[in-house]
Amino acid sequence: MNPNYTLVAERASHQCEYCHAPELVFNFPFEIEHITPLSKQGADSQENLALACRSCNLRKGNRVSGVDPDSNTSVRFFHPRQDLWGNHFQVN
Ligand SMILES: [Zn+2]
Numbered sequence: 798m799n800p801n802y803t804l805v806a807e808r809a810s811h812q813c814e815y816c817h818a819p820e821l822v823f824n825f826p827f828e829i830e831h832i833t834p835l836s837k838q839g840a841d842s843q844e845n846l847a848l849a850c851r852s853c854n855l856r857k858g859n860r861v862s863g864v865d866p867d868s869n870t871s872v873r874f875f876h877p878r879q880d881l882w883g884n885h886f887q888v889n
Contacts, residue, residue: 799829801846809848814877815857817886818850827851832876834859847877 811820830849833839875885
């Protein structure tokens, strides 16, 4: 297990920092991922680590942006340390 797991998981209240799925429901620990990937010069620091469910971590991969299908423009992904979740996501 990642040595930063306890700190990152407690900071995230044991919820995926991207989709807010509760870790408890999945019955196994979520993954510790680098918000800015190491391959994109992200730091291996606690500030750059986020708790992510398997689905979010796989979809994000080593990317920090994607193409918005509505505008067909490149947009930066949600950043758990810089952005407010409610400004980026909507639950219907
Ligand atoms: Zn998730």
